[in-house]
Amino acid sequence: MKKVLFSDEEFNEALERLDQLMREAEDISNVDHKVLLYNVLQYFDSIHREPLSRIMHALGHHPELKRTIAQDETVQKLCALYDLTLEDSPLDNPNTVGFVAVSDVGFVTPPKKKDWLELGNYEDLENLKLYPKNYEKVNFIISRIGSDVFAVQNRCDGSVLPIDKGKIDGHFLTCPWHGCKYDLKTGKAVDDTDKRIETFPVEIEDDGLLKVEIAY
Ligand code: FES
Structure with missing residues (x-):
């Protein structure tokens, strides 16, 4: 398996592009389209957030591996996107890592019909x-x-x-x-x-x- 798909620089560019796309999505005027996009994002968020939280729990039992992974800039950014930390409390106390819905972190303003x-x-x-x-x-x-x-x-x-x-x-x-x-x-x-x-x-x-x- 290829070890690295993107360089750190390319990863940062992808994040910036995603941020820009999310800002553009805020301006979608058709409410049905915005609701659809919001639902797609919410499901993507859920299917990533849950296994990521479980990985974080498991890492709490492997401090050396945790330290190695915590040094990776892309991993740090991914965790930040999901409000998870590789440093203190969640891994030291794995039970504190919880699911936070995308609607609660303001990824996109939930649209109203x-x-x-x-x-x-x-x-x-x-x-x-x-x-x-x-x-x-x-x-x-x-x-x-x-x-x-x-x-x-x-x-x-x-x-x-x-x-x-x-x-x-x-x-x-x-x-x-x-x-x-x-x-x-x-x-x-x-x-x-x-x-x-x-x-x-x-x-x-x-x-x-x-x-x-x-x-x-
Ligand atoms: S419920 Fe208290 S002022 Fe309306």
């Missing part, structure tokens, strides 16, 4: 009332305020609690649980700049048909 939902004529909505809705496991609220309609997530930031029993005041919604007040236009909390709820694009067609775009 988006669908436009048709929700009837907006004039059928009562003014200043909150209507809880659900689509593809996304709980959201729509609310008509005069001739405007807003759509936001039905969950207080940092909590699992729904906010559809909150109070509307102008275009502000106050959470019924502990009083956090959100601007329905921006999703931002009025008194806490760190808190926000997701807002969804709304369109009202000429005939009054209300459409909301849900990302899931």
Whole structure:
């Protein structure tokens, strides 16, 4: 078997090219293509990460071999890609080497699918009332305020609690649980700049048909 397929330099070039390709992949505008690519990468990640973790465990019992391998620059980089280390704790304590999904290491931003939902004529909505809705496991609220309609997530930031029993005041919604007040236009909390709820694009067609775009 050939001992070395790439020189260290060629390996580094391949890594740089991969990095560049991943940046380009972030800009793919077709969501279906991005979801497909993300799934392919996730499976590639899984089938490499698991055996690599097992090799790391085994190396923990062979310190001399471990030291030799740890000196190889390409091995160091591969381990870094998978958040594994050839130095201290994981090998000294093999049980600490665990599986980390690609979605957790930010290899590619997990894409969201988006669908436009048709929700009837907006004039059928009562003014200043909150209507809880659900689509593809996304709980959201729509609310008509005069001739405007807003759509936001039905969950207080940092909590699992729904906010559809909150109070509307102008275009502000106050959470019924502990009083956090959100601007329905921006999703931002009025008194806490760190808190926000997701807002969804709304369109009202000429005939009054209300459409909301849900990302899931
Ligand atoms: S759950 Fe909304 S303010 Fe606490």
